[in-house]
Amino acid sequence: MDASEIARLKALMEWEGRRTAPPRGFPTLLDMPAARYTSPEYYALEKERVFRRSWLFAGHIDEVPEPGCWMRWHNAGDPIVIVHGMDGVVRAFYNTCRHRGAPVVTEDFGKSSRLMCGYHNWTYKTDGTLVGVPERQDFPPDFDMSCRGLIPVRCERLGNVIFVNFDDEAMPLKEWMGPLWDEWAEFAFDRIRLAARHSFDLQCNWKVAMEANMEVYHVPFIHPETVAPLVDPKRNLNTMYPNGHARMLAPPPRTTDREHVRAIDSPPGWKQIESVGELGRTCTQSYTLFPNWVSPLSNYFVPPLVFWPTSLTTTRLELVTMALDWGDEPAPDLWTVPDDTQPGGRQMSPIILEDTQFGEAIQKSMESAAFKSVPLSYQEARIYSFHQSLDRMIGVDDVPEELRVEQVIGEEWTWPNEPRDALLSEEAEASRDAAE
Ligand code: FES
Ligand SMILES: [Fe+2]
Incomplete structure (x- = not known):
């Protein structure tokens, strides 16, 4: 990423921190139908049209x-x-x-x-x-x-990293990834090694599990000690990409003690990927690779969380850590810790436990009459955009009307378009005028 792009994204993050309402022109996100999480019909469409047609992480x-x-x-x-x-x-x-x-x-x-x-x-x-x-x-x-x-x-x-696609007609992986292909070049996918790969079964729909990792709205509430010192949700910048991919980018809070960040983020003995630029070193950025991969990318790790539907109400969560060769040090494993109850066993790390803690209860609630629909905020737009992409992949007209989300986030809010650039310049102009 070149210096002007870094400067532009930093300015946009600061602008996000200053705004007092969603950006002018950003579409109103309509309630999503509750049954998207509970309908066997929708689940069958996801399996057949999304998981049979998308590039899927298979291995290393x-x-x-x-x-x-x-x-x-x-x-x-x-x-x-x-x-x-x-x-x-x-x-x-x-x-x-x-x-x-x-x-x-x-x-x-x-x-x-x-x-x-x-x-x-x-x-x-x-x-x-x-x-x-x-x-x-x-x-x-x-x-x-x-x-x-x-x-x-x-x-x-x-x-x-090895991907598969069940669709003989699918576009090549590079085309599927679009701009991510180049944006990810600095993370050395051709040199990172597989350090850890574990899976855990969760008792909820795969989207419930995945969406806990697609917004930062929850960070201060369920991760006060773990993620909150690293991520300022107010200055989070979401970017939607074609084909359903998305990125979040947020700096640490201004109040964060640098030593604390370093202790969590710069573990001794782990090698840095030298090619990673300023944003990967100083901010938290996390990418959704549609449909089921979410990964923060940093100068230390490529650690995807991968969500596999195993039934309408169950999910297999894969926790993967990839990093530069660790030599004689123990292999890094960002997402799991030793499980003291079984020799050699692993359990989910505190952050993952925080993110998955409500899954089963949410699923039960969603199946009750109380769960009517899902209102999403501007901060949660990545989730809305993900649902739009699911419907598009299925074929919007093939999604029963009562299960459909409205396609309100259009191309104008999708990379390479960025209406917030104009809003930022307008603000800068206004403050210049005021100073004169
Ligand atoms: S040789 Fe494979 S099934 Fe007979
Ligand atoms: Fe989280």
Whole structure:
């Protein structure tokens, strides 16, 4: 990010801190229908139209580091195997044998130059080609092995991070990410290693869990000791991007004691990503990568929280920490701590416990007659924009009217458009006039 962009964003954060109402021209966010969190019909649309069409975080190259390495992955439902091919290319396939559907690999991780189904030993190359069928002569003479390879799933990488997409027609990952592709360049995705990856089951709809990480309105109330010293919610600047992505950017409160920030934010022994610029070093910035990844990005970590719907009312939360190689130090793990009740076990860190504490109760409330609709403030606009994107991904006309959100946040409030720039200049002009 260049110096003028940094200066512009700093000025906008200060402007957010001074404003006394939502910015002029910002649309009124209409109540969102409550049933978006409880309707089986809406959930089915999300699964089919959003999770089958979006780029999804699948893993890190450290999990399949060498040619021949493979890993199972089933966070999106279907059984998938991610394979580091003998030719160096990382691919994803349904872990489904083309003979009678047995799983081709049955361990979570492994390494082999061929993938062999254990049922009748059909054998595939690491590029998915079927190359071995025992008793081949007993199949019809025109049995064409070349069209019975493993069924591929789109698989692309952002540096070391592996994404998959079930939609053969989907745009490439780079295009999907849009401006984030370049904005994230300073976080060294091609050098960060996988330090920790854990998952926990939550008793609430995936959006309930995720939205706790998509606004800073809650920070002073549920994170008074943990996040509040690092983030000034008043000076938070939200930016919406195309395809449903978004960013929050906020400086620490003016009252924060620098030593306190350093103690939380600059842990000894962890290597800094030198290429990270001023905002990543001095502010908290967190990105939503639509649909289910939220990650603060800083000069120490790329630590995504990834939210997987496992049913209408349950979620698997993945807590991932990626960082530069930590050498002989213990691997950093931003989101989990040792669980004293089980040897080697991990539990969610205090911040994550704070964020997830209400999930189950919220879900229960949402299923009661008392939960009518969701009013959102300007500060919570990232949540509204996320819901607009869900509906757009599903196809607005295919969302039953009683479940739909109105598409009120338009392109004029989406990157690269920034109406707040004009409001800021207007303010500067007015104060110049007043001084004259
Ligand atoms: S099901 Fe895989 S070889 Fe028969
Ligand atoms: Fe939070």
